[in-house]
Amino acid sequence: MPPGNPKWLLPTPEHKMVFVGxxxxxxxxxxxxxxxxGGRSLQQLLEHVSSDDLVGWAWDPGDGRTPPPxxxxxxxxxxxxxxxxxxxxxx
Numbered sequence: 001m002p003p004g005n006p007k008w009l010l011p012t013p014e015h016k017m018v019f020v021g022x023x024x025x026x027x028x029x030x031x032x033x034x035x036x037x038g039g040r041s042l043q044q045l046l047e048h049v050s051s052d053d054l055v056g057w058a059w060d061p062g063d064g065r066t067p068p069p070x071x072x073x074x075x076x077x078x079x080x081x082x083x084x085x086x087x088x089x090x091x
Contacts, residue, residue, distance in 0.1 A: 007054055028089035042083045050076040 019027050030036050037045060049055055050072075059072040068075070 025090045028087075032087065032089070042087055046076070046079050046083050049079060 019030075022030065031045060032042065034040065040048060056072060059067050061067055070078070
């Protein structure tokens, strides 16, 4: 379970919370679609991933849970390169 946090909400059924099972192209389109990001721009998503405490929990999920393969710093660095570049989606 995620930590208790008043900002944490479950996504609506039409907006998947997890990225599991999505191709890189699908994930890219999802991140670029304001309807699926709560109206956030790519720059706002970058800020969200880099500084939101609740998002940061994913990289320190507690006992018995596996963090993502990239560190938060590595994820933010790669996301920044993508956002500041063309933010192109793979085919």
